[in-house]
Amino acid sequence: VAASLDRAEQLIYTIGERRGITEFMPVSRLMKDAFDHIDRLFHMRGDRTGLTSGFRDIDAMTTGFQPGNFVIIAARPGMGKSSFALNMAVAAARLESEPIAFFSLEMSNNELIQRLICAEARISMNDMRRGNIKQHQWEEISRAMGLLNELPLYLDDLGALTVSDVRSRCRRLKSMGGLGAIFIDYLQLVRPGVLARNSNRNEELSEICRTLKMTAKDLNVPIVALAQLNRGVEIRSEKRPMLADLRDCLAGDALITNADTGARVRVSDVVTARLRFNVWALDESLKMVRRPILDAWDVGRRPIFRVTTRSGRTIRCTEGHRFLTPSGWRKLKELHAGNCVAGPRRYDAPKWTVNALTQEQAVLLGWLIGDGHLGGSAALTVSDDGDARIAVELAKREFGLRPIVKPERHDTPALRVVLTTGRLCGAGKNPLTSWLRDLGVWKTTGARKRVPDVLYGQADDVVAAFLRGLYHADGSLSRFGESTRLNCRLSTISEQLARGVQHLLLRFGINAFVRSESRHIGGYRTTTKALWTVSFTERQAVVKFLSSIGFLGTKQEKALAKLVPVKTNDSSHYDRIPLEINPRVRALRQAHGLSHAGLGWRDQGKRMSRATCGMLALRLDDEELDRLAYSDVVWEDIVSIAPEGLETAYDITVGDVHNFCVDGLVTHNSGSLEQEADVVAFLYRDGYYNPETNEPDLTEFIIAKHR
Template sequence: MAVVDDRGHDDHGPSDFPEAPGEDFGRQPPHDMAAEQSVLGGMLLSKDAIADVIEVIRPGDFYRPAHQAVYDAILDLYGRGEPADPVTVSATLDRKGELKRIGGPPYLVTLTQTVPTAANAGYYAEIVAEKAILRRLVEAGTRIVQYGYAGADGQDVAEVVDRAQAELYEVTERRSSEDFAALTDILQPTMDELDSIASRGGISLGVPTGFTELDEITNGLHPGQMIIVAARPGVGKSTLGMDFMRSCSIKHGLASVMFSLEMSRTEIVMRLLSAEARIKLGDMRSGRMTDDDWTKLARRMSEISEAPLFVDDSPNLTMMEIRAKARRLKQRHDLRLIVVDYLQLMSSGKKVESRQQEVSEFSRSLKLMAKELECPVVAISQLNRGPEQRTDKRPMVSDLRESGCLPASTRILRADNGSEVTLGELLETGEQPLVWSLDERMRMVARPMVKVFPSGQKEVFRLRMASGREVEATGNHPFLTLDGWIPLDRLSVGDQLAIPRVVHEPARTERLTHDEVVALAHTVAAGADCVPAEVFSLPNDQVTLFLKELWTVGGSIRWDAAHDHGRVEYTSASRRLIDDIGQLLLRLSVHSVIKRAKTADAGWLIKVASADNQTVFLTAIGVPGFVQTSAAIAPKPVAKATTVDAVPSQVADKVRTLLATKEIAPPDIRSAMGSRFCGSTKSKHSAARSRIARIAAVLDDAGIDMYATNDVRWDHIVEITSLGVQDVYDGTVAETHNFVAQGISTHNSLEQDADMVILLHRPDAFERDDPRGGEADLILGKHRNGPTATITVAHQLHLSRFVDMARG
């Protein structure tokens, strides 16, 4: 592309450097639109092109925001193992609400027609990356100028220079396209493996772990399996992962790779040499190796150097990078084992709602990678502090889960039939129902709850909301806030949590006759403890009929003259019935508040609060017999009522922050925002969703638009109470990893996609004088294809290895 395209003007002067820019706002930052289009077009045409591009382009390298949106959609699909083409990418963008912003499906087709050849996508990506570096250099230069003026105003000069150097370093830091280092490029099948297959009658043995008893139980590590090796810090989990690699590559000549986010490649090789040559690791590090040590090392060096073992110690590795590099190794060297050390240090390279959800996605992605490459993946993981709280310090599989737990009585909102089901019932039946869950734009979607499992005994807290909704959970269970998923033990009274704003019709509706619906309503009004299950499966028009009859027989709609506002209420002695009515009201987008009734014998009361909300109720349901009262309520506002269509005041703060970075004409701002947002003063009041929608349209910002179009409203915490230690459980929801529990959005457990979970327990790691000193337990806590067991091995950590115990 010509210089004039990047710089916006030609060089006419004789100087070697252009003059300092004046007030030239027409100049565009460096970019190459054709290269960006060709990169995306290649990725849409070829899966191999995606792997090539991922290693070159960083998040934010695209100049045009629409291109970045398309790129992110392609990566989302690629990360889930799904095809990325104009049709699937279009669907992904549409689900995120970004399809129109990028130009619609025709633009995706245009991208595929623009690229000269998909085979050159990697070269086009280099051009895009280079232009991005130039843009960052321009931005860094602007900030450095500001730092210089700040230094002139009295800031410490040394600090200013350090910040300026950091800006330049960040610009020049680029990742290599091939960061792993091979111990050898030679890979040959070994006779040991052939002998092993023959001796087992033709049954193929998986990748040997090097531990006889473990291999007897598991038959080795098999293609497509994900194996989690977990322990507390300092127990030796990285060493165990390297033992698997040594067995795979050095002993059996099969290719393996370690993606190490903790140790450098030099440290890894030093540990390998210590384990293979049986030289103390401390002596190697301190330079105290004897002549005998050097001799032992020389004897082993030939076999070690020929091993097809690869190491990648790149910092901040993302899942996409690991997948792309592993694919290339599989193609070139028939990769047989992947070790990732360790799971909690991985980075997604993008902003996420919570660390729990990010790690959960990594777990799922590693399993997909194992299946795609037909190669076992060993993921090293760190356990929570559960073992330290037990007398014997012995780890359990539940210690892997960082996202908290719920009692068995917790009710989950189903999306298949609209009813609720408890975790205990799902655990007992093994059912995997569709449940309501929030997607990335906080919209209600149906996703399967694929598993429910016990998580031991833990302290449980009751969380009570201003709306009267209650849920019980452990301290580390996350709930959705404006700042993402936050564990309960980091929440306080007054914090706002997401609860459903609307519940859609279930996937399966079953219509009853008019008389049957009326009869069910009369039965409930006569004193039932709950709403019958079949009511939740009714289509919305019959839910309306049910609620109309229920209110006609047992409800209350009246004008409270003393307080000058209307009351729409229903009372019952059964808290479960009141909760059920609240769920049915959400089917019609009617929001309610639950509280104790004033009279003790009445029990519980559910009321429809705020004038707007009562109008929705009266318009949708139109209860007969209350015509005059309804007419009185509808036109009159409820005193001091907050609008139903409100978003938290923090959203207005985000709008102001965004305005500071955008150039919007003042008339556009005033017309969209109204007087409340025209100044810089922060407001404690909520803003209407309709107003936020207008603001988002003016700013053309999908993030702000999400707050006006999502399916949640924000309820604040009024009480957190400890209930003591209880048996607790958790579940896993595919893709979205969250569900609605007791009417509140909550996160699920860290995704347990592992085929095997090996927990490493070393008694003398906690007590040096333990009688089992020198021993370690490999606790096979989960084994999808066979029995669980505990294998005792000997640890020789001074030689950086574990070995089989001697058999008598």
């Protein structure tokens, strides 16, 4: 109802203003207004062409607050935000001679009037509250009241104010006698016009800011909103606020995927190199879409926390960074172990490929990283003659080599394929060695192994070939005892290789688990190394793996033989719908008058499968269930949140949807207040933190953003 009333009022206001609702306006029709505006500025030329702040230096820096501007003035409690805004409102009403609207959600009109009188009469507010007024001060009070009485200043102290109320009241005020500016004290107390299902306070504030910005444009007046900063200011030695205090952010090593090229880029590099590219993000339908980075910045040193999910995905961020949960966007400090957060189920292939590899090159590369010797003469250890023949043929065809096959050791049937040219050609002349060096993998061994950067930008068939070679070397497919359940597993002592493989598997919709443990590792014979495993047991994932990736030669044949054609047991409880959706299904069942049998589902306190959710969406005709059943996200349980100390942190702004995928999880833009604002300023009083300061009453006005 509130939304409908707001739209109706907007339409009436638009008709009253005689403005057409059109998509486009010809430039020719805009030229006269533009010239008139420039001419007006020419005749007004000076330090200020917009609404005055009442402070000469601020007007000189901002040229005044322009019509349509959304201005945020933020500070910690006790810095004098309300008094500062009241002084600005009085100055604007006095000098602009247009009505000024002041919304106070914190103080009553009576308290506001007392503050205004004290400011004009230059009387202490504490003295007035105590009635400690001297005889000569009555004259100043009378003078102040007379002055204020003549001002076109309108106060509103409704405590439960919605953003729709602000729009509605200001439209009426402007239609009656014009409007010069709007002041709001303060932003976090304003409520959204319409409470969306599953929305939280972060989303509401973002929507409030967007609505206020649109209101400023519609009414063609500046809106000045006060905002309260978080406690991040208190924990650092330098107490002066900065834009970072309106943002929450990521550690510098967080990896963001370039959705066009597939490259994985550190967020710190995005900032330092001023990189701009499309990233993967979620739209309102929970589908993966490409969206551009609009801005990126260093927000200074912040306390960092490591978040680990059930599948082993990790992300390092500040406590205020927001994650997508079944109940909407929530800050990390509001989450704990057991809560669900969203991650991507799959990534599409990049739009274009740089330095394309052949499938044969990719197979050999993966095989070498798994079982190869990448120093001196390149060599590959294989299990039998069949594998040796495959390796020899690949090396001949792709690099023109003449490999030599010899026994690995006398006590093992393994063979060693030495990938040589067959002649003394000197350092750097072996084409395979030169190629591996160019890819950055030459002489990388043990824990230093990784997925070469070039692989992330390859087509799906080339990525599949690389994984085929790697899994043929270090992977396995085994049954759980006598059951039909299968476990596809890759083992390595390199964490970065394991996490790179986990990321590449998302190309095929395979969500794998990464885990580590200490144990004896083959020839290393040590328990000091961590063995990292990449594994998945879900039957659909195993089928996808064997059909799209698989192994080489007889190993693939044996793997296919283990796959029972008919599904008999798939006990994986991964990639299921969060429990939070169950109450919705119960309510819908009752609303439709269905029995449990009629619906085909009973709430047993378990997470339902995506297939069940899709069936329920069809039977209950519910869009939300349909959206969840066919979404591009997987809901991950958090298993731990651990502090990791102070580090330099970074953040980015993404267009349109204001979220992005990083380190395998979906996170939101920070700084939602700042994004919509044309001007962001802070108030700071050193005397609040340092009682010994020489200027305890001095307030600094810090302009941090001026669009």
